[in-house]
Amino acid sequence: MxxxxxxxxxxxxxxxxxxxxxxxxxxxxxxxxxxxxxxxxxxxxxxxxxxxxxxxxxxxxxxxxxxxxxxxxxxxxxxxxxxxxxxxxxxxxxxxxxxxxxxxxxxxxxxxxxxxxxxxxxxxxxxxxxxxxxxxxxxxxxxxxxxxxxxxxxxxxxxxxxxxxxxxLPQKEWRSGFAEIAKLGLISDVSFYNWLQEHIFHLDAVEESIVTKMIGRAVQIKANIVSEDEREQGIRAYLNLGHTLAHAIEAEMGYGGITHGEAVAIGIRFALNVSNKFLGSKVDVDNFTEWFDSLGYSLHIPKDLDAERLLERMRTDKKATHGKLMMVLLKKTGVACVTEVPVDVVRTMLIQELEAVI
CATH class of the missing domain: 3.40.50.1970 (Rossmann fold)
Structure with a gap:
């Protein structure tokens, strides 16, 4: 291919x-x-x-x-x-x-x-x-x-x-990579997202033909976005869905304490919840959560992390401008946007998330 x-x-x-x-x-x-x-x-x-x-x-x-x-x-x-x-x-x-x-x-x-x-x-x-x-x-x-x-x-x-x-590849590396593949469907291609849910039930012994098709389609989506916006002045920023929180988690845990993709999966779930609360979107977070739970992901923020420290790192994310907290959110599945989210909204949701962790 x-x-x-x-x-x-x-x-x-x-x-x-x-x-x-x-x-x-x-x-x-x-x-x-x-x-x-x-x-x-x-x-x-x-x-x-x-x-x-x-x-x-x-x-x-x-x-x-x-x-x-x-x-x-x-x-x-x-x-x-x-x-x-x-x-x-x-x-x-x-x-x-x-x-x-x-x-x-x-x-x-x-x-x-x-x-x-x-x-x-x-x-x-x-x-x-x-x-x-x-x-x-x-x-x-x-x-x-x-x-x-x-x-x-x-x-x-x-x-x-x-x-x-x-x-x-060990299972941990499959989980790390697959989160980024699912992300591409969420931000720009509902049909690909649905295809993934229909064909990926586990991350061990995935058929070679499915793997090749999956990677080929993912690369094509990424190539289309990069071709239109090489230097991340517009739609390429959508590829950062989940990354604002994910990068903060990685930095707080020490690089290597959690794989990038596992952090991204946590970040995606959080971003979907923010999308629904702040934008009034109706993204099916439960569907995403149940699917990723079945694939072996842990989608909660690690309980020993601090909300204020995560928030501070999120405010220094590369998408931030003038100290404003910017996040990639979904208007609906397949339609992304970059928007400023009030710090108080994110703080409250981070605290609620951490308090919910048993």
Missing amino acids: LIQVPTPSKKYEVEVRPGLLKEAGRKIEVIAPASSYLIVADETVASLYLKTLIHSFSKEVKCFLVPSGEQSKSMRMFEKLSAYCLEQGLDRSTVIVAFGGGVVGDLAGFVAGTYMRGIRFVQVPTTLLAHDSSVGGKVAVNLTKGKNMIGVFHQPEAVLFDTGLLKT
Whole structure:
């Protein structure tokens, strides 16, 4: 399956199918001829698949391994990888290959976007969550006080997604990725949202044909949004449904304390409730909650978190303007908007949510 991503700054393709990894190197050499290639790989992924990727190239490649986990998406690791590029003599014709999940994709993409003022890179995602992060060119690292606060827009040359690699993902990573897929249906495609509910009853042993179709459709929705709004000046902000609270939860728990997608699922449920209370929408929150409960999600804010601290982090979210708390909400399923929500409304709902946790 090939999906075109025609953004103003660059046009590229996303290929989604099983068995792609064995051909990835030679495809990259055709798509992005280079003086040298650097594979930036997650350590866990490397132990399983790095040899396959290396052998798919016709020429020698360099490799840099990144410890697994959100902690690697940091300024410290950014500096370490950038220094390695310089030590290895990488030049402006080098292509970086990001091989792993969202952490590696963001880190490697940010280095590619800034090293020598920008070099090319290719995304080879290995997790379900990376269907989202590998497309669209948003690359960044975290600060202690905020997620994805230091970054750039830097589109890849291509995205090569071997869905066969998802077979080795643990359930926690499936939950992390699937929340972002369901989000796409909620903000822009009711028929896709309904299709997901009809076909996804569990997150283990999902049929390969369903996985490929699901990821292909999700990438197409994301590509359509990015093509219209590459730099998040309008509708691309809708992709942040659930993220205002999710990022606050991740920061408060320490990056890696909860997966991004599990935090997003909590954030989506909260945003749907805010939509109904503040906008008067009639989104079926119970339907979403029951479905995600059945998939193994915990949709309540962790009870040891503090409402005021979460609120303060939400007010420093990237969508915030002049200190106002902005959230992505739903007018109805499939129709999103970005709106200012009074702090008192959010505070009250956060407190109620935390008090309800047993």
